[in-house]
Every structure is written in C-alpha cells, then in structure tokens.
Amino acid sequence: MAPKYDFSAIEKKWQKRWEEESISRAEDFSKKPKFYCLVEFPYPSGEGLHVGHPRSYTALDVLARKRRMEGWNVLYPMGFDAFGLPTENYAIKTGIHPAVVTERNIETFTAQLKSLGFSFDWDRRVVTTDPAYYRWTQWIFLKMYEHGLAYKAKMPINWCPSCRIGLANEEVVGGACERCGATVEQCEKEQWLLRITKYADRLIEDLVTVDYLERIKTQQINWIGRSEGALIKFSVISCKLKVSEVEVFTTRPDTLFGATYMVLAPEHGLLAKGKLQIANRAEVDEYIVKARGKTDAERIAEGKEKTGVELKGIRAINPANKEEIPIFVADYVLGGYGTGAIMAVPAHDERDFAFAKRYHLPVMEVVSPLNQHLSAMTELYVGEGVLINSGKFSGLKSEEAKWKITEFVGGKKQVQYHLRDWIFSRQRYWGEPIPMVYCEACALRDPSGQGWVPVPEGELPVLLPNVARYEPTDTGESPLAAVTEWVNTKCPKCGGPAKRETDTMPNWAGSNWYFLRYTDPRNDRALADPKKLSYWTPVDWYNGGMEHTTLHLLYSRFVYKFLHDIGAVPKECGPEPYRKRTAHGMILGEGGEKMSKSRGNVVNPDEMVERFGADAFRVYEMFMGPFDQDIAWNTNGLVGTYRFLERVWKLFQTNDEKLKTENGGQQQKLDQILHKTIKKVTDDIEKFRFNTAVSALMILLNEMEKNNLQLTTYNLQLFLKLLAPFAPHITEELWHELRYKTSIHLEKWPVYDPNLIMESEVTVAVQVNGKLRGTVRAPAGSAQDVVERLIRGDAKLQEALKGRTIEKTIFVPDRLVNFVVYPVRS
RNA sequence: GCCGAGGUGGUGAAAUUGGGAAACACGCCAGCCCUAGGAGCUGGUGCCCGCAAGGGCUUGUGGGUUCGACCCCCACCCUCGGCACCA
Numbered sequence: 001m002a003p004k005y006d007f008s009a010i011e012k013k014w015q016k017r018w019e020e021e022s023i024s025r026a027e028d029f030s031k032k033p034k035f036y037c038l039v040e041f042p043y044p045s046g047e048g049l050h051v052g053h054p055r056s057y058t059a060l061d062v063l064a065r066k067r068r069m070e071g072w073n074v075l076y077p078m079g080f081d082a083f084g085l086p087t088e089n090y091a092i093k094t095g096i097h098p099a100v101v102t103e104r105n106i107e108t109f110t111a112q113l114k115s116l117g118f119s120f121d122w123d124r125r126v127v128t129t130d131p132a133y134y135r136w137t138q139w140i141f142l143k144m145y146e147h148g149l150a151y152k153a154k155m156p157i158n159w160c161p162s163c164r165i166g167l168a169n170e171e172v173v174g175g176a177c178e179r180c181g182a183t184v185e186q187c188e189k190e191q192w193l194l195r196i197t198k199y200a201d202r203l204i205e206d207l208v209t210v211d212y213l214e215r216i217k218t219q220q221i222n223w224i225g226r227s228e229g230a231l232i233k234f235s236v237i238s239c240k241l242k243v244s245e246v247e248v249f250t251t252r253p254d255t256l257f258g259a260t261y262m263v264l265a266p267e268h269g270l271l272a273k274g275k276l277q278i279a280n281r282a283e284v285d286e287y288i289v290k291a292r293g294k295t296d297a298e299r300i301a302e303g304k305e306k307t308g309v310e311l312k313g314i315r316a317i318n319p320a321n322k323e324e325i326p327i328f329v330a331d332y333v334l335g336g337y338g339t340g341a342i343m344a345v346p347a348h349d350e351r352d353f354a355f356a357k358r359y360h361l362p363v364m365e366v367v368s369p370l371n372q373h374l375s376a377m378t379e380l381y382v383g384e385g386v387l388i389n390s391g392k393f394s395g396l397k398s399e400e401a402k403w404k405i406t407e408f409v410g411g412k413k414q415v416q417y418h419l420r421d422w423i424f425s426r427q428r429y430w431g432e433p434i435p436m437v438y439c440e441a442c443a444l445r446d447p448s449g450q451g452w453v454p455v456p457e458g459e460l461p462v463l464l465p466n467v468a469r470y471e472p473t474d475t476g477e478s479p480l481a482a483v484t485e486w487v488n489t490k491c492p493k494c495g496g497p498a499k500r501e502t503d504t505m506p507n508w509a510g511s512n513w514y515f516l517r518y519t520d521p522r523n524d525r526a527l528a529d530p531k532k533l534s535y536w537t538p539v540d541w542y543n544g545g546m547e548h549t550t551l552h553l554l555y556s557r558f559v560y561k562f563l564h565d566i567g568a569v570p571k572e573c574g575p576e577p578y579r580k581r582t583a584h585g586m587i588l589g590e591g592g593e594k595m596s597k598s599r600g601n602v603v604n605p606d607e608m609v610e611r612f613g614a615d616a617f618r619v620y621e622m623f624m625g626p627f628d629q630d631i632a633w634n635t636n637g638l639v640g641t642y643r644f645l646e647r648v649w650k651l652f653q654t655n656d657e658k659l660k661t662e663n664g665g666q667q668q669k670l671d672q673i674l675h676k677t678i679k680k681v682t683d684d685i686e687k688f689r690f691n692t693a694v695s696a697l698m699i700l701l702n703e704m705e706k707n708n709l710q711l712t713t714y715n716l717q718l719f720l721k722l723l724a725p726f727a728p729h730i731t732e733e734l735w736h737e738l739r740y741k742t743s744i745h746l747e748k749w750p751v752y753d754p755n756l757i758m759e760s761e762v763t764v765a766v767q768v769n770g771k772l773r774g775t776v777r778a779p780a781g782s783a784q785d786v787v788e789r790l791i792r793g794d795a796k797l798q799e800a801l802k803g804r805t806i807e808k809t810i811f812v813p814d815r816l817v818n819f820v821v822y823p824v825r826s
Numbered sequence: 827g828c829c830g831a832g833g834u835g836g837u838g839a840a841a842u843u844g845g846g847a848a849a850c851a852c853g854c855c856a857g858c859c860c861u862a863g864g865a866g867c868u869g870g871u872g873c874c875c876g877c878a879a880g881g882g883c884u885u886g887u888g889g890g891u892u893c894g895a896c897c898c899c900c901a902c903c904c905u906c907g908g909c910a911c912c913a
Contacts, residue, residue, distance in 0.1 A: 215830050215908095222829060225912065250913060263913090306911080337912045344913085350827090351911055418912055546907075623851075625838055629831090630906080637838070639864095640851050646866095692840070695850035702850090765846040770894045772846055810893050816845055820893045 005649040007613030011729040024119035026075035035072040040544040041079040044105035049112040051603045052587040058618045061118045065725035069749035077518040079126035084507045088430035098430045116614045126517045128510030135461035136527040138435040149195040159187040165472040166427040192425040196558045200417045212581040223550040225418025232411035234316040249338030254401040256320040257390040258366035259343035263328045266291040267335025279313035291331035306332045306355045319409035353380045429470045429479040431504030433462045439491035439498040453493045478502040512559040530570045537573040541580045585629040592632045615727035616642035622690035652734045678752035681722045765816035773800040784811040
C-alpha cells in the first residue's frame with residue numbers, strides 16, 4: 001500500500017534539513033550575478049502572522065527560489081520592524097515591558113514564518129529595536145542634523161485631551177482619537193522635522209530611472225505635488241499711503257489683471273495685532289479665533305461653504321492695472337501653503353468665484369477660451385486660453401503671458417510643493433531616542449543656535465532607559481520626561497548641566513534604511529561595509545503594500561538619497577535604493593471585508609498550515625487571484641490546491657515501481673505540453689502572474705494523469721522542478737523518492753526547447769461574417785488555398801456557405817478564415 | 827471635485843494584447859465506490875429555445891471604428907483605493 005501524503009511530517013523534516021544545510025544563504029562577493037529581492041519586514045504584533053503577510057513573502061520566495069535555480073546569488077532577507085504603538089499600549093495595559101513583549105512576538109513570528117518554508121537567509125536578520133541596530137538609526141539622524149536637514153520648530157500637532165498625548169496623523173481617524181474616540185484638538189508643540197522638501201525635485205525626477213508600477217509613480221508625484229508659479233508683491237495702502245506689502249503665490253500670473261480682491265489666511269503674519277490699522281479689528285479678530293479653533297473635521301464638514309471678513313480701512317493695489325482692491329481674511333486660504341495669501345481671480349478660479357458670488361465682488365474676465373466671451377457672473381473658465389482685458393498683454397496665450405506679466409510687475413518664478421517637511425518626533429516611549437541634548441548655557445552663549453547639541457557619535461547608541469511606567473505624563477511630554485536620572489545629563493559641548501531630548505523617533509525611522517543593513521547586519525563600525533553595499537545595493541526587486549507608497553517608500557528613498565549624497569552609501573550604488581517596486585493586493589475576509597478582530601473574520605495561517613500543510617497554503621495564496629489585486633479569502637480554494645498536491649503525490653506513488661527512461665507514442669505530446677509549461681511558468685513568475693503559472697501546472701498534471709503509464713523519470717523530474725518554488729517541501733520529498741541525494745532546490749531551472757513546443761497541426765476557426773461556423777484541422781503554416789480546400793471538403797461548413805456569394809475572405813495563418821458574404825434574402 | 831485601479835458565469839478568475847469568450851479552480855448536479863463521509867473516482871455545468879440535431883444570445887450601459895472588439899475611440903453609469911479649499 002502506497003504511503004499517505006503526510007505533509008506535516010514531510011514539511012518538518014525538510015525545514016530542519018534545509019536549515020542545517022543553509023541552502024538559502026546569500027554569499028557576499030560571489031562571482032555569480034547577484035539578485036537582491038526584498039519584502040517589507042513585518043511589525044511583530046501580538047496577533048501573530050496574518051494570512052496577508054505570506055502573500056508577498058511567498059511571491060518573492062517563488063522568485064528567489066527560481067532565480068537561485070537559474071544560477072543567481074540571491075539575497076532574500078527577513079527582519080522585524082519592532083518599535084511601535086501597539087506594543088507600548090499593550091505594555092501600559094499589562095505592565096509587561098515592551099522589550100519582553102517584542103521578544104515574545106518575534107519568537108512567534110519567526111516560528112510561523114519558518115513553518116511556511118520561506119527561503120530567507122536568517123543569518124542576516126535585523127531587528128530595529130536592537131541597540132546595535134538603532135545606534136545607526138540615531139547616527140543617520142545626527143548626520144541629517146549636521147547637514148542641516150534635521151531641525152526643531154513649533155508645529156501644530158494632533159492632541160488627544162483624554163489620553164493626554166500627541167498623536168501621529170495615522171492615529172487620528174475621522175478627527176477622533178484612534179484609541180479612545182475623543183475629538184482631537186490642534187495644539188502647538190516643538191517638533192523635530194526632517195527637510196524632505198529639499199529632496200522633492202529629485203524624488204520626482206529620479207522616478208524615470210526606476211521600474212515601479214506606474215500607479216506608484218503617479219501617487220508619489222501627486223503626493224509631492226510640485227507646482228510652478230510666481231511670487232508677486234501687492235502694496236497695501238491706508239488712506240492712499242503705502243503701509244505694507246503682501247506677497248502672493250499664484251500658478252496663474254496670466255490672470256493677474258482679473259484679480260479683483262485679495263485674501264489672507266487667518267494665520268497670516270500681517271494680521272498680528274498692531275501691525276495694521278484695521279477699522280473693524282474686533283470683527284476680524286473674532287473671525288480669526290473662530291477659524292483657527294476649527295478642527296479638520298469641522299472644516300471638512302463645512303465643505304465648500306466659504307466665509308470671510310473684509311479688512312476695513314486698508315486696500316491692496318493690483319500691480320498690473322494699479323486698481324485698488326479689497327482685502328479679506330478667509331479660511332479657504334491655507335496658512336501653510338505658498339505665502340498664506342492669494343490674489344483672487346473669480347473669473348478663473350472656482351473657489352474665488354464662489355467667494356465672490358457670496359460677497360458680491362466684481363468678476364473680471366481676462367482669459368478667453370477660443371476668443372469666446374463669457375457672460376459675466378454666471379460662468380467661470382479655469383482653463384488656459386487667450387488674454388483679454390489685460391492691457392498690452394491682451395491677445396497673448398496664457399503660457400506666454402504668465403512669465404511676461406510676472407516680469408512686468410517685478411515678480412519672480414517660484415516652485416511650491418504640497419509635500420511638507422517630515423515631523424520626526426513622537427511623545428512616546430517605545431521608539432528610538434533622538435540623540436540630542438538641550439543645553440541652556442549654550443543657548444545663551446550662542447543666541448543664533450537653539451541650544452541643541454548633538455550627542456557625539458562615539459556615545460551612540462543613546463539607550464532607551466528601562467522604565468516601570470509608560471503612561472503619558474500630564475504635561476503631554478514623552479513618558480521619558482519622567483525619567484529624571486536619564487533626562488539630566490552633561491552638555492557634550494560645554495560640560496554643563498543639560499537635558500536629553502525626550503521625544504522619540506516615529507515608527508518609520510527604523511525602516512528607512514533596514515535594507516542596507518541586511519548587506520552587513522553585524523557591522524559595529526558603520527551602518528554597513530561599503531564593499532558589501534556596493535556588491536548588493538540597489539535592491540533589485542522590492543515588493544510591498546500600496547499603503548506605503550507615500551510613507552515608507554517615499555521616506556526611505558529620501559533617506560537613501562541623503563546617505564548616498566554624504567558617501568555613507570558608495571557612489572556606484574546609484575541614486576535610487578530600489579530598482580523595481582511591485583505591490584501586492586490585500587487579502588480580505590471571506591465576506592470581502594477587511595479582516596479584523598472586531599469583525600471576527602480573521603483567518604489564522606497556523607490553522608490552515610495544520611489542516612492542509614504549508615505547501616497547499618502557499619500554492620493557494622499564489623493561485624487565488626491576480627497578485628496585485630485585493631481578494632477575499634476562501635478556504636474552499638485552499639482545499640482545491642490541497643487536492644492538487646495530493647494528486648501529485650499519488651501520481652508519484654503509482655509510478656514508483658515502474659520508472660522508465662523511454663516510452664511509446666505519447667512521449668511527443670507530453671514533451672510538448674511539458675515544454676510549453678516550462679515556458680509559461682518561467683515567464684509568469686517573472687511577470688508576477690502566479691495564478692496562471694499554477695494553473696499551467698494543474699493543466700500539466702491533468703495531462704500527466706491521463707498518460708500515467710507512459711510517464712518517464714524525465715517527465716516527472718521536470719514537473720517537480722517547475723513546482724518546487726511554489727511547493728518546496730512535497731517536491732523535495734518526491735525528488736528524493738526519485739532516488740536523488742541532493743536538494744531539488746539546488747538543481748538547474750529547466751529551459752524549454754522551442755522546437756518541442758511547435759505544433760505540427762493546428763485548428764483553424766472558420767467564420768462567416770465573423771460568426772464561428774466550425775473548425776478544420778490543417779498542417780501548421782498552411783497557405784490560404786490549402787485551408788480553403790479543406791473547408792470545401794467539410795460538409796457542415798459547406799452547408800453554412802450554401803447559396804452565398806463570398807465577397808471577401810480574411811485569412812489569418814494558423815488561426816482563422818472569415819468569409820464575408822452578402823445576406824441571403826428569403 | 828481631482829488622481830489611480832477596476833466592472834467577464836452561481837464564485838475566484840483566464841484570454842498569446844484586434845482573431846474560436848469563459849482556460850484553471852471553487853461550488854453545484856448526476857453516477858460509481860465505501861460500514862460511513864465534509865474522503866476518492868467518472869461525467870456534466872454561461873444564459874435562452876428545443877426530446878434531439880441544432881439555433882439564438884452573452885464580457886457595466888449607449889454609440890463608433892473594423893471582415894472581426896472583453897481588447898481601440900467617444901459619451902455615460904457603478905464599485906474600490908488615494909488626495910481633497912494646495913491658489
């Protein structure tokens with residue numbers, strides 16, 4: 001009796017053997033071509049692995065295994081991004097130290113990942129909470145500070161009055177605190193920022209050099225939001241006398257003659273008390289206070305209903321036509337973008353138009369589409385066109401007029417971005433300490449400096465102190481602020497008493513550069529050895545989630561570029577960290593909704609592996625649908641791939657005693673389909689079309705089962721090699737049953753023979769007026785007259801053509817014949 | 827509102843990119859086998875008409891280009907994701 005497919009025993013056996021033999025170790029400086037493939041390392045949450053994680057890991061595992069078999073020196077590493085809020089919150093709730101929780105979670109994750117048979121090079125594991133690792137995260141911060149890219153500034157932050165804690169944007173859901181549901185307030189706080197805006201242009205421009213999915217590129221470009229425009233100064237007058245100036249940013253200087261009023265954001269500096277003689281000061285102040293107290297949620301709720309107050313007693317001068325125009329304060333103008341002031345052109349801007357209508361302000365049309373005039377106050381035109389009512393510039397096209405008018409009024413070209421500098425401090429315990437010290441004495445001595453002194457490189461890492469409590473303090477500071485013996489230190493510059501920065505870095509800090517550390521994970525003299533960096537970097541293929549496109553992916557490109565600029569990453573690695581970026585779709589619950597504990601629709605991968613085995617699980621994750629698409633989990637589908645593997649198992653059991661090296665007439669047909677499958681699977685893996693690759697293997701199995709008795713060792717071993725990247729354990733077991741002594745994963749990947757996949761005879765479709773009426777078999781490459789002769793010999797097809805006049809015949813070699821005929825009149 | 831992805835059987839989907847729509851799998855139906863099955867095997871399965879042979883229809887909707895359209899063009903509808911007063 002043939003043995004059962006005991007996946008559990010087989011999988012455990014081989015996982016142990018592979019680990020002992022280190023079959024997936026990456027070799028530094030190997031002569032083989034290198035291939036660095038990367039997946040986003042997980043956050044080791046208490047919930048353990050989600051069925052979504054293995055989708056990406058399996059995909060790149062398939063790629064990595066295939067590439068190894070093709071002779072590449074593959075680096076496929078794994079690590080843990082372990083700083084973060086959930087661990088800290090768990091610690092607050094249970095009183096267990098975050099470090100202990102983290103260690104436990106990493107153990108669980110590691111066991112789960114190992115049970116799935118991924119070919120990670122575990123020797124290169126990195127963990128972001130390891131001081132030997134975050135030492136270099138801190139070092140990067142110091143370098144940024146040294147190069148003027150890290151600075152401290154007062155910033156409005158999200159404040160939860162109930163938790164008494166500052167929240168990251170990601171932690172605010174619909175204007176409410178993610179944890180307690182209280183309404184989030186805005187509050188000003190000193191924050192560390194990184195000057196990512198300095199890299200904005202390069203982050204856009206260099207995208208042309210990399211192979212990212214197009215939607216990833218456009219999303220990043222939109223996020224950065226570069227726009228070219230002009231800065232133009234408007235004089236402010238009071239009683240006909242110039243009292244001040246306001247500079248505006250506009251992308252449409254061509255519409256300057258149509259600027260009929262001006263608007264300042266409530267945050268605009270000119271509105272500060274005492275700066276101007278505003279007749280209705282009280283009314284204006286009231287508006288400003290109200291506007292600045294609004295939460296984001298309120299602003300969104302108000303939608304496009306625009307409000308504002310005119311500043312009485314002062315006017316602005318339109319520099320183009322010297323007309324006096326009113327000045328408003330209105331919260332539809334944002335303080336944080338451009339100059340915080342705009343020229344309003346109601347005829348050619350939707351928002352200005354809406355505002356002008358409400359406050360009965362003049363609408364002056366200055367750009368005409370195709371020289372057709374608009375009827376005043378009823379229509380607006382936001383496109384470009386030909387200028388009218390614009391003095392000597394009338395008749396010019398918008399594009400040309402833009403810069404001529406800018407020059408005429410003494411303005412200058414200006415580029416603006418939506419991207420803001422990156423707020424890099426959190427009032428949290430479980431993060432990397434920011435290696436800065438505040439020294440009051442140094443601040444007094446050097447009034448230009450802010451009193452911030454970097455911790456000397458030699459003193460890194462600044463260790464996160466062990467504390468008993470992680471609760472936020474009453475002052476809204478980081479829990480670290482309460483650890484006085486840690487906070488109080490000596491100033492590295494003057495030796496006097498000083499205080500450590502108590503904010504920590506955000507959870508993105510460790511993931512900014514982890515892929516560099518994989519090349520040299522234990523280096524204690526540099527973040528990585530330059531030689532190893534130049535051997536492995538850049539990453540050849542990086543797969544991750546779309547949700548990181550404008551977060552981790554953008555951040556790490558910025559940090560990499562910086563490290564490259566300062567030489568910490570060698571020049572020859574190039575200016576971009578990732579050559580290719582793909583994205584996987586999310587796995588949803590069985591009902592098509594996002595998996596979550598509260599919905600109770602979470603599928604546990606351990607349970608699936610226990611019931612069906614890691615191989616069936618892997619094959620299912622690859623087969624379930626297109627890789628880049630969101631898809632609902634369906635355990636029945638997993639049953640299907642389990643059946644597939646079980647049939648593979650059975651096929652080998654029945655063949656075991658009668659292995660052949662040659663066989664009869666079926667061989668040619670089998671070879672053909674085998675080689676077609678080699679081509680299909682090889683291509684599909686490279687294109688990340690795993691679902692069709694698996695389906696090709698299923699078709700091949702169906703065919704092999706039909707020819708069970710004719711199968712040779714050659715057929716069987718080719719099949720196993722193609723299946724090996726997807727189902728590494730069962731194929732290894734069966735490979736050894738074929739009496740091989742070494743691992744199938746060290747074998748050569750099969751190459752298809754183009755001669756074998758050629759068809760000698762093809763089926764040609766026969767259509768009449770585009771409708772299928774039958775088919776004929778013909779030798780491959782048959783000429784039109786040969787095929788037509790065959791059609792004439794087919795009674796059924798003749799019936800379909802009977803009594804019809806053929807007007808035209810379309811012939812596509814080896815595919816179809818289409819007869820175009822006149823309709824029959826009855 | 828803007829940007830992006832998408833809409834094909836009961837379900838997940840496939841279609842060499844303009845050439846036989848629905849491969850592969852799930853589910854379902856029938857039969858076989860078994861003490862039994864949520865196991866296995868065989869066959870069937872887009873929809874409509876028909877006992878059948880056969881015929882008609884079918885890729886969100888409406889137009890168009892073409893001998894021929896899931897595929898290209900125009901207009902519209904719907905779903906999902908991101909951004910959202912960015913001047």
